[in-house]
Amino acid sequence: MTGAPLVDILNLVVRFRTRRGLDAALSRTPTFVTAVDDVSLAIKRGEILGLVGESGSGKTTLGKAILRLVEPSSGEIRFDGENIAHLSERRLRPLRRKVQTIFQDPLSSLNPRHRVSDALATPLRLHRVVESAQVDQKVDSVLERVGLSPVFRDRYPHELSGGQLQRVAIGRALTLNPDFLIADEAVSKLDVSVRAQILNLFKDIQESTGMSMLFITHDLHVARYLCTRIGVMYFGKLVEVGPTEELFRQPLHPYTRALLATIGEDAAQASQPLLAEEAFNPTEDDRIGCRFYKRCPIHQPRCAECHPPFDAAGPGHQVACYEWKDTAKISKHRAARVTADRRVGHP
Amino acid sequence: MSENLLEVRNLRISFQLRDASIPVVEGVDFDVRHGEVLGIIGESGSGKTVTCMSILRLLPANAVVRAERIWFDGEDLARCSDDEFEPLRGRRLAMIFQDPVGSFNPVKTIGWHFYHVSRRVAHERPELFSRRDAWRKEAVAVLARVGIPHGRQILRQYPHQMSGGMLQRALVALVLQLRPVLIVADEPTTNLDNIVEHQIIELFRGLKNDIHSSFLFITHNMSVAAKLCDRIAVMYAGQIAEMGTAVEILTRPKHPYSQGLVRTSAEIMRRVDRLQEIPGELPNWRSLPEGCRFRPRCAFARQGCEREQSLRLTSDGREVRCLLYEDVR
C-alpha cells in the first residue's frame, strides 16, 4: 500500500452531447450533460476503494471512463504512471488486460448466444494467456475458483441464476489476472442471500490476489463491508473521501451525513436535520457554486458562488465543503426541519 | 370474520408453458386485517409478486390461479368473473408497482393522470366533480400530503421532468385519491436511491396512521419491513415458510431460512469480517426437493425433513413450516 497509486485520476471531466450539429448551434439551452465534473481521485495498489453515490452522481461514468468505454472530455487518467485518457485503441489494447470490469446486470453482461465456456475462453484466447491446448483446463480452474462446478461449462446464460451468472462474470474478469477490477453495482441486482456469497467471493479474491478494486455502489453497507476507503460523489463531483471507518464515525460533508442518517447510523442521525428533496431533475444550469447548495441544511451565501475545494480534515480524509468544521461540532439539539419550500426555486 | 379485510385460503398458481405446467405458488394462506400492514418477504423466485398480482388479476394469460377462497371485504374474489372483478380493481383494490417511471404515461401530464383517476371514482366520490375544479383542488391537497408542496405546478409537469422520488410520491398520491380499501405495494422503493427510499418509507409510515387502508407490502429489504409492517409472512419457493408479527420475526425468527435472511441483513450493517452465507441456491421449479423445500440448504436438516411439511402453529402464535417446532393445534 505504499508508493505511487495504481490509478490516478486528475481533473477528469466527462461530458455527453445531447444535441448535435445544427440543432446544437441554434439551441439556447446547454447542449451537453456533464456526468463527471472535475474529479480527482487516486486508487492505491492493493486497496479496495468504494465509490458511493445516488443515480446521476457520475460514479458509473467515472468507471466507464477509466475503462475507456466512454471518452474523457478533459483531464488525465494515469494507469501505472501512463496517461491513458487519450491513448489510441491500438496502444490501449495491451493495457486492457490489466483492467477488467463486472457489470450490474449479470444476465446482460454475457452474450446470450455463447456458452459459459465460450465466455471464459474468449479472453484467454484473445490475449493468448495460455497455450491453445490448455484453454479448457484453465476454464475449469476458473470455474472452480468462483465456486461453480464444471457442469456449468456448456450452459447458456439464460439457464443460470443471477448469482451463478455473476460468478461467471467474475470468472471472466479473473481469467486475465488483472491488476485492477472495477465492479459497477455488482451485487445490486442480487438477492440478499446471494449478495452475501458474492461479496465474500470478492473479498476472497482480493485477499488472495492483492488486486486493486474500485467498487461502485449506492449501498453504503456493502461499501463498508468490502472497502478500505470510500469516496462519495454527488451530481458529478467528489464531495468527500476518506478511510471507511473514519467516514462512518465522523462523516463531514452534509450529503454524507444525510446518507448515513438514512441507513440508521447513530453518529449522523442525532444531529442531522432532514434533507430536502429534489423536486425537479437538476440540469446543467445548476452547476454553479456548491452542487449540494439547494438541498443543504447548513448552506451559507458563499456556498452558492463557487464549488468548495477539497479541504484536508484528517489523514487521508478530505471533504469539499466550506462549513465542514461546523458540522463536526453540531450539537445534538440542532434538528430544525428544513421545508421543501425553501429549496424549490424554479420558475 | 369481520376483523379480516382479505382472506386467502389455499392459493395455488401455476404457469402453463408449452411442454409443462410450472407450479409457482402452492397452498398459500394468509389474512390481512383492517388497517394493518402485512409484509411479504422473499427473494426472487419465492412467489411473492405472483401471489399479490393474482389477487389483482394482473397475471399473464397462461397463469392458472386456483384458490379455496379469496375473501375481500364481503366478496369471494375466487368466484368472481372478470366482469364482476373489473370495478374493484383501481377502486377498492389498488396497486403500487416497483417502477415509478413506468407507471406513468410519458406523453401525458401528471394532471391528466389525476383527472382520470378521479373519474374512475367519480361514482363513489361525487364531490370531486361537483364543481369544475374540485378534482384539481383535491389533487393538490393529496400531493401536499405526500410531501409535494407545489401541487399546481406539478400537475402541469410531464413524468420525465420529475425525479424518481417525486414520481413515486405522485404515484402514492394518485393511489390515495382512489381511497382504496387495500393497497398492494410491490417493492415500491427498490428502484430508488437510499435517501429517497428513506423518505418514501417515512411517508408510508405517516400515511398508515392517517388513512384507513390496509397494505400488502412486498419487499426483500428487512430494514424497510421493520419500519413499516405489523405482521410479516416469509415466502420461500412458493410457500409461506413463516408468519407472525414483524417484531417477532425480525428479532426472533424461527424458520432456518428466515434466520438466514435476518442474519445476513443484520450482519451487513455491522462490521463483520465475513458474512455468513446461506449455502446453495433456490431450487429449480422443475426439480423441487422432496418434502421441505429448504432442506438442501438447511443446517438443521434431519430425519423427517424429507416429508411434506405443513404450517405449524407454535405456542406463541407463530406459524412455521418446520418440524423443529411443535404444533399446538
Add this chain to the structure above:
Amino acid sequence: MWRDFRSSSTAMGGLAITLLVLAAVTVGAELMSYSPTGMSFTTVLRPPSWAHLFGTDSYGRDVFTRVLYGARVSLLISGCGVGLALMLGSLIGMTAAYFGRLYDLLVMRLMDLLFAFPAFVLALFLMVIIGFGVVNVTIAIALVYVPIFARLAHSMTLAVREEAYVQAARAMGQPPLRLLAREILPNIAAPLMVQASIGVAFGVIIEAGLSFLGLGVQPPTPSLGTIMADGQEYFRRAPWVLTMSGLAVCFALLGLNLLGDGLRDLVDPRLRKRAT
C-alpha cells in the same frame, strides 16, 4: 427451438411448400421427359391433359416442364441476388452503426437514396444502364435489397451495441471487426434471415417482371417471367399458359412467405427467455 417451429402451422406449412417446390425444380425438372426448349409443331397450344399437365405453348413446348425449369432459374437468380444483398447490406449496416460518425452518415444516406426508389423502378433503371441478362438481373435484385438489409442490420446493431456484453468485450480488448462478428452478428442474425426468406419471394416477382418486359432472362431460356410474357400474348386462345405459370409463381411465393412469417413469429417475442 425446433419444437416451437414444429408447432407453428404457418412455419411448417411454409416449409413444406418450399421444400416441395425446391424438390420439384431440382430433381423433378430432371425427371421430366420433355425438354424445356425443344419445339414441336405438332403439339402446339394443346390444353392441359395427362400428357401435358399445364398444356403446351405456341412452340409446342410442355408448359409444366418449362415452369419447373423456369422456376429453377427464377429462384436461383432471386436467391443469389438476395444472398448477395444480405452479405453486403449486413456488412454495411453493421459497420456504419458500430463505427458511426461520418462513415455512418454518408453510407446510410446512400442507402436511403437507394431505398427511396420503388423497387421495380430501380431494377428497371439498372437494367437499362448495365444491360440485360441473367447476371445483371441478379445484380439488380441485389442492389434493390442491399438498403433493406443495411437498415435492418443498422438499427439492430445500434441496440445491441449498448448491451453490457458488448461493452465487456470492448473492455476486454476485442478488436472491432472480431467483435462485430462474434458478439453482434449472432444476436442480429435471426431477423435478417427472416427478411431474406421474404426477400427471395419478392426477388422472384422482380425477376419475373423484368423478364416479362424482356429485360431480364433472354429466350429461349425459360424463366417464370418469360413464360408469362409468352402466355400473355395468346391469352385468349390458350389461357392456360399464363394462368398455370402464374399460379405456379403464386404457389412458390406462398411457400416462401409462410416460411418467412413463421420464422418471424418464432424469432420475435422469444428473444429473452429465462428459465427459472
